[in-house]
Every structure is written in C-alpha cells, then in structure tokens.
Amino acid sequence: MSRTTNCELSLFFVLIVAIVSMGVPAVEAAQNNDHQPTFTSDIAPILQRSCQDCHRTGSIAPMSLLTYEETRPWARSIREKVTSRAMPPWYIDKNIGVQDFKYDYSLSDEEIATVSSWVNNGAPRGNPADMPPPRQFRDIAEWKIGEPDWVVEIPEPFVVAAEAPNWWGDLYADSGLTEDRWIKAVETKPSLEGFPVVHHAVTSMEDTDSEEGDYNFLNEYALGKNGDIFPDGTGRQIKAGAQIKFNMHYAAIGVETTDRTRVGIQFYPKGVVPERKLISAHVGDDEDLDIPAGESNVRHDGFYRLKENAHITAFQAHLHNLGKRQCLGAILPDNTKQILSCADWDFGWHIVYNYEDHVAPLLPKGTLLHVTSWHDNSEGNRWNDDPTNWAGFGQRSSDEMSFAWVSWYELNDESFEQEVEERQAVDNDN
Ligand code: HEC
Missing domain, CATH: 2.60.120.230 (Jelly Rolls)
Incomplete structure (x- = not known):
C-alpha cells in the first residue's frame, strides 16, 4: 500500500521536475517550489546529525557550524563540498553493494538537494522558532565501552x-x-x-x-x-x-x-x-603494482580465499597517496559473483565501514574475496607529489599499496545455515 503511494509520489515529482526544468533556470525553479528550505527548519538538523561532531570549536574541522552566524559565510563552500560528496567524509558508493552501515552520517540525495537549493536561494535564516534545540555532545573523556581492564x-x-x-x-x-x-x-x-x-x-x-x-x-x-x-x-x-x-x-x-x-x-x-572468533586480515594484497606516471585510472586485482564460513562485519580500503577507489567483491563457490562494497579513496581519511548486522555479508567457506583498486598518478590527484614518476609497491607512504582490511567472524556449518535462514525469513517478511 505505502509502496504504491511512494511510487505515485515519485512519479509526480518526476513530472513536476520535468515540467519545471523545461527552459527555466535552476535557481528560479527552486524558488517556484512551495517549500523553500531555511536554516532553522531544514539545514540545522542536517548539520547537527552529519557535521557538528567535527565542525565545532575544539574539534578537528577548520570552522564551527553550530549557528546560523557561523554557517552563513560558508554557504557556497558547503554547497560545493556536499554536492561533490567530499563532506561529510564518507565515500561509500551509494549505487552499488550493501548500503546499511553503523555510524553512517552521510547525506541522502534529498538532503544534498535541500542544502543546494537553500544556498541557491540566498541561504535564508528562516523563522528562529523553527530552530531545533542545540545538540548535546558526548563527554570525550568517557570510555564508551565502560572502564577498560x-x-x-x-x-x-x-x-x-x-x-x-x-x-x-x-x-x-x-x-x-x-x-x-x-x-x-x-x-x-x-x-x-x-x-x-x-x-x-x-x-x-x-x-x-x-x-x-x-x-x-x-x-x-x-x-x-x-x-x-x-x-x-x-x-x-x-x-x-x-x-x-x-x-x-x-x-x-x-x-x-x-x-x-x-x-x-x-x-x-x-x-x-x-565461540566466535573475530578476525581481521589483509585481503587481496597486490605487491606487484605498476602505476605509470601521469595515468589517472590504473587498476589492480587481488584475491583471498575464505577457509571457513564468514559473517563479514567491516571493510576498509587500504591505499596510499595515489589511491582513488576500491571495490570488495565475492566469488562464491557456485561461481556467482557479488559486489559487497565500493568506496572512493581520499588519503586524508581512513574510514572503516561497519556493516549493519542485518545486511552483513554471509559468505560460505571457499568464497574468493576479490579486491579491485584504482590508483591515480596524474596531477589531478591532490595528494600526488610527483606525477612525472612511475609508482610501485612499498612500505613507505610515498610508495603504494593495494589491499583491504576485512573483519569477519567464522561460523561452523550449523550456525552459518542458521544465520542464512534467519536472514531469509526476515527478507521474506519485507
Ligand atoms: C569526521 C569529521 C567531519 C565531518 C563529519 C564533517 N566535516 Fe567538514 N571538514 C572536516 C575537516 C577535518 C575539514 C578540513 C579539510 C579536510 O581535512 O578535508 C573539513 C572541511 C570542510 C569544508 C571546507 C572548509 C574550507 O576550509 O574550505 C566544508 C565546507 C565542510 N567541511 C563542510 C562540512 C559539512 C557541511 C558537513 C556535514 C554535512 C561536514 N563538513 C562534515 C571534518 C568533517
């Protein structure tokens, strides 16, 4: 029932967008919409959830984004960083593979469109009464796991x-x-x-x-x-x-x-x-990297065989300055293939992507994990000190690497079957 409604709704929007965009500049189109996003009602909640952990005084980002006064001067820069998905730093490809992650503070397409049209409309403050209460931050000194041994x-x-x-x-x-x-x-x-x-x-x-x-x-x-x-x-x-x-x-x-x-x-x-042993390992190491000078899209592949059934909990690309993107795939024993995750790479951020439990990949023993990495040795890569030189594998950060850190726990056949069945039962209910 709700699906039909959503579907009709989105059709409706597609039509509206199609009509509105015919010959009308984007700014004007946004202004013609009924709802014009304002800071207090639309932008502040987004900043609270996805930006303020880092963008507040005393934290790691260069400027605070708690109030309208602090945010307004950055409006255009914010539009640029969120539409390019450079900010918040979360580089999972939204069009491929598993999509539910723990601690996911990335923005949805709708939120990006809201930020964009807010800036296009002159970044208005809106009604002060709409402002959500300030976010409470956790005490940094406190151990979130409780007192360690x-x-x-x-x-x-x-x-x-x-x-x-x-x-x-x-x-x-x-x-x-x-x-x-x-x-x-x-x-x-x-x-x-x-x-x-x-x-x-x-x-x-x-x-x-x-x-x-x-x-x-x-x-x-x-x-x-x-x-x-x-x-x-x-x-x-x-x-x-x-x-x-x-x-x-x-x-x-x-x-x-x-x-x-x-x-x-x-x-x-x-x-x-x-009973269950959590493992993390280098997966798909390729130590034979050949990255010619000036090339922007150099691909390498590596593989890793799972000896036991696995419940995959996390994925983290590991590349150095020239890294561009990495995908983690799985080739199952019956030869079917899946892509689990792809993520763009920015050397400034080393992000571990933790799968939500209900979508964490379940892979039978014998599965071959397939890691594909791309490197960018052109001058277009802001981390590249020397686009005129060939690059290869090595331990120094000026050398390159290509592997994924993957974390999983092993399951015996019985527990594995059980997890697979539980997953199927939930999927059938939806
Ligand atoms: C995990 C921490 C973190 C989160 C979350 C985060 N930022 Fe940032 N942001 C930074 C850091 C650090 C920088 C400095 C540049 C860098 O290191 O990439 C930055 C830079 C920026 C810049 C460029 C500033 C300049 O000097 O030009 C903008 C704009 C920005 N962030 C906006 C946002 C917005 C909007 C959000 C939320 C939608 C957000 N950021 C979420 C840490 C973060």
Whole structure:
C-alpha cells in the first residue's frame, strides 16, 4: 500500500521536475517550489546529525557550524563540498553493494538537494522558532565501552606544533601482556588535550614472533564513532607480548598541542574462549603494482580465499597517496559473483565501514574475496607529489599499496545455515 503511494509520489515529482526544468533556470525553479528550505527548519538538523561532531570549536574541522552566524559565510563552500560528496567524509558508493552501515552520517540525495537549493536561494535564516534545540555532545573523556581492564598508550606524548604539515605515521607500544587473552570490547581514543589534533587513529596488534609479522586490527578512532563491543560469545584474541601499532594522522590547529592516544581493552574472564572468533586480515594484497606516471585510472586485482564460513562485519580500503577507489567483491563457490562494497579513496581519511548486522555479508567457506583498486598518478590527484614518476609497491607512504582490511567472524556449518535462514525469513517478511 505505502509502496504504491511512494511510487505515485515519485512519479509526480518526476513530472513536476520535468515540467519545471523545461527552459527555466535552476535557481528560479527552486524558488517556484512551495517549500523553500531555511536554516532553522531544514539545514540545522542536517548539520547537527552529519557535521557538528567535527565542525565545532575544539574539534578537528577548520570552522564551527553550530549557528546560523557561523554557517552563513560558508554557504557556497558547503554547497560545493556536499554536492561533490567530499563532506561529510564518507565515500561509500551509494549505487552499488550493501548500503546499511553503523555510524553512517552521510547525506541522502534529498538532503544534498535541500542544502543546494537553500544556498541557491540566498541561504535564508528562516523563522528562529523553527530552530531545533542545540545538540548535546558526548563527554570525550568517557570510555564508551565502560572502564577498560587494560590500557596501552603511544610510547611518548606526541607534540603537534602550532603550525605543522599533516603528520602520518605508525607508533608502536608494548602491550605488556604476559598471557594470551580474548577481547570483549575495545576502544581507541586521543587524550583529552589531544582530541583536536587527532584526525584519525587506527590500532592493530602485531605479533612480532610470527613469520608473516601477523597484524590484527583492533579498532578505529574517528569522530562520531564508538568503541567496539563485540556481540556475546564473539571475541578477538590478543597474544602475550603483542605490540600495539597506532597508525596516526595528526593535523595542526594553530596552538601547540600534546596528545597521548590510547587503546582501552576489556577482556573475557581468564580461561573463557568465545565461540566466535573475530578476525581481521589483509585481503587481496597486490605487491606487484605498476602505476605509470601521469595515468589517472590504473587498476589492480587481488584475491583471498575464505577457509571457513564468514559473517563479514567491516571493510576498509587500504591505499596510499595515489589511491582513488576500491571495490570488495565475492566469488562464491557456485561461481556467482557479488559486489559487497565500493568506496572512493581520499588519503586524508581512513574510514572503516561497519556493516549493519542485518545486511552483513554471509559468505560460505571457499568464497574468493576479490579486491579491485584504482590508483591515480596524474596531477589531478591532490595528494600526488610527483606525477612525472612511475609508482610501485612499498612500505613507505610515498610508495603504494593495494589491499583491504576485512573483519569477519567464522561460523561452523550449523550456525552459518542458521544465520542464512534467519536472514531469509526476515527478507521474506519485507
Ligand atoms: C569526521 C569529521 C567531519 C565531518 C563529519 C564533517 N566535516 Fe567538514 N571538514 C572536516 C575537516 C577535518 C575539514 C578540513 C579539510 C579536510 O581535512 O578535508 C573539513 C572541511 C570542510 C569544508 C571546507 C572548509 C574550507 O576550509 O574550505 C566544508 C565546507 C565542510 N567541511 C563542510 C562540512 C559539512 C557541511 C558537513 C556535514 C554535512 C561536514 N563538513 C562534515 C571534518 C568533517
């Protein structure tokens, strides 16, 4: 019933748009609409949900967008950044693959159209009575997972000078753990003072004894996200003697600022081994990259075979400065193919995309994960220092990489069947 109505409605709008757009300039067309978006009724709610975590005093963005007075001077820049989907930083392709993610603050097409027509109409304030109450922000000092059992900090306080170029790099700390433990919850966060300069922080464990130098993802800190509390019976193992790697991006804010980012961990009780093991791995590494100078769309492919049935929880592209886009696909044992996610890449943001539980991909053992990456070595890429040189694989950030971090938990055949059936039952109800 509601579907028919929606359908009729959208047909109606298509007709209206078709009629209105015939020979009428866009600005005028928007003005002819009944409802003209205003700051107080239409824009403020969008800014509250999708922008203000970062765009407020003391946070990481260059300007605050809490009030009309603060926002108005940025109107045109806002229109440009939201219509190009550069802001908010969320680069999942909306036309392909899974679409429901945790912490998704991206804008819908309708919201982008609203922002655009608000700016085109001269960015009016509107009726002050329509203004929503100011958003309450969380206390940054508080651990979202609750008090951790174990805290590991970066080895030294990190000082970001008042004026300094962006700093990217890895800092290593000993975990100090003397026995293997299973993690129930984990959260990475800057120290209180460091909060405005920490653009992102990604933590992982490194088992230095292992031949492959096994890494294992722990958690991503980014504004607007919480720590990870794993579902009951699900856990990630941390090995005795593990090193913690902090992959940091610091950005200067005009005042010298010191940070001491930390990761807090809650354990399962000693001796308890959770039934489901949460794994994160490099998937589809291609170490034979060939990226000619000046080329803007160079593709490479890599593969990874799942040995057990998997419930995929998260995807994060891993490319360096020349990265442009990455897709994660799956080739099932029966040879059917799916694209799970595609995301554009901006070196300034390392975003982990966490699938909502009800759409998290369920893949049978034997599935081949397929990672396709594109690099841009042309001068059109703002992160490219040298478009006249060939680029290839390497560990330095001036070299390139191509793989995805994928997180999943393994399921035995019985539990896998059960999850698949539960999913189908829900799908049939809709
Ligand atoms: C996760 C943090 C974050 C969120 C969410 C976010 N921004 Fe930003 N924004 C930044 C940062 C940091 C910059 C500085 C440039 C950069 O690093 O990309 C920025 C830059 C901008 C700029 C360009 C400013 C300039 O100096 O030219 C605009 C405009 C902007 N943001 C608008 C928005 C709007 C509108 C939203 C919400 C719809 C939003 N941003 C959401 C962090 C964020």
